[in-house]
Amino acid sequence: MTLVVAAVLGGAVTSGILAATGSLGGGTAAGGAVIQEAAASGSSATSTASGDVSGLYADASPGVVQITSKGSAQSSGSGPFPQSGQSETATGTGFVIDDQGDILTAAHVVDGGSSISVTFQDGTTRTASVSGKDDATDAAVVKIDPSGLDLHPLKLGDSGSLQVGDQLSAIGSPFGYPESLSTGVVSGLDRTISAPNGFTVAHAIQTDTALNPGNSGGPVLDSHGDVIGIADQIATNGGGDSFTGVGFAVPIDLVKSELSQLEAGQSVEHAYLGVSTGNSQSGTPGAVVGSVASGSPAADAGLRSGDLVTAVDGTEITSGDGLVAQIAGHKPGDRVSLTVHRDSQTSSVDVTLGTQPSQASQ
Numbered sequence: 001m002t003l004v005v006a007a008v009l010g011g012a013v014t015s016g017i018l019a020a021t022g023s024l025g026g027g028t029a030a031g032g033a034v035i036q037e038a039a040a041s042g043s044s045a046t047s048t049a050s051g052d053v054s055g056l057y058a059d060a061s062p063g064v065v066q067i068t069s070k071g072s073a074q075s076s077g078s079g080p081f082p083q084s085g086q087s088e089t090a091t092g093t094g095f096v097i098d099d100q101g102d103i104l105t106a107a108h109v110v111d112g113g114s115s116i117s118v119t120f121q122d123g124t125t126r127t128a129s130v131s132g133k134d135d136a137t138d139a140a141v142v143k144i145d146p147s148g149l150d151l152h153p154l155k156l157g158d159s160g161s162l163q164v165g166d167q168l169s170a171i172g173s174p175f176g177y178p179e180s181l182s183t184g185v186v187s188g189l190d191r192t193i194s195a196p197n198g199f200t201v202a203h204a205i206q207t208d209t210a211l212n213p214g215n216s217g218g219p220v221l222d223s224h225g226d227v228i229g230i231a232d233q234i235a236t237n238g239g240g241d242s243f244t245g246v247g248f249a250v251p252i253d254l255v256k257s258e259l260s261q262l263e264a265g266q267s268v269e270h271a272y273l274g275v276s277t278g279n280s281q282s283g284t285p286g287a288v289v290g291s292v293a294s295g296s297p298a299a300d301a302g303l304r305s306g307d308l309v310t311a312v313d314g315t316e317i318t319s320g321d322g323l324v325a326q327i328a329g330h331k332p333g334d335r336v337s338l339t340v341h342r343d344s345q346t347s348s349v350d351v352t353l354g355t356q357p358s359q360a361s362q
Helices: 053-063 252-256 260-264 297-301 321-326
Strands: 002-004 017-019 066-071 088-097 102-105 115-119 125-136 139-143 167-172 178-193 200-207 219-223 227-235 247-251 277-281 287-292 308-312 336-342 345-350
Touching: 053 066, 053 167, 053 178, 053 219, 066 102, 066 321, 088 167, 088 227, 102 167, 115 247, 139 260, 139 321, 167 308, 178 227, 178 321, 200 321, 227 252, 227 287, 277 336, 287 297, 287 321, 297 345
Parallel strands: none
Antiparallel strands: 002 277, 017 227, 066 088, 066 115, 088 102, 102 139, 115 125, 125 139, 167 178, 167 219, 178 200, 200 247, 219 227, 227 247, 277 287, 287 308, 308 336, 336 345
């Protein structure tokens, strides 16, 4: 079961998911475990002809950085974002998005870090500070002093135009090996993955491009060298912490929609329904309501456990993930009409969506 809130509570892969964040010194992963045409200002990396992977790497790699987050002291937890409760040094990846020193990465790479540094391809290291982060989408912007640096911003592409089978590349620091390139294809679209705040991220990109601890926060690029996602999580089949052929990236369109807020250090709000949900096991496709959070918009609207949601504002819902994606596409305060089947009766239920809590209730 998952909890719909513009994301949903719980993991989306029963075999287990691990965030692709690495840990220095042989420790465990410090994180756990997925944006408008180039919102970045300044020059961007030149797009590369489709299929020219070496040229793509030459253009994009100078804009990719290794991020080291020291002194993270987080409470213990479970799921795709395991936390040890001890101070750790974690390593992840990020990429330059403008000539002002703004760098995109995954929120779980820098969560809890008391000291953050960024290392460029030529070995230059700069201290960074977190401008803003959103644990609901697992995205963060960190900033460095750009003076004296020849920055190479990457172009933010269009994740909404992706199709299964499209070629992808990822550049990052798997197991601490910086500027490593891996290639693959889009394996699936519109997946739902766990977010650091206990909710979920909709429209995630599934790929067989190799992602490993240390890749978190790095760019996933299309065949032209445009960033279409942020490397985020890997399926682990219940054990180990290395790539098994199933990785996930946060779609860049989702991050672009909140990028200006992250750069300004503003909080980002997401729509909230407040139900756990799963797929229908009956002959009628839809999202089955598992539980309803007390005081939530769903509870106020009279939704009950066992209800089957088959449409939102007339758009057909065939799965729990489908309901998650529909709610994620709205804003707090939006009023939506749910088509609900209950006890052989069908009715329309109007719900005014709330604001997603900062952390999902356990």
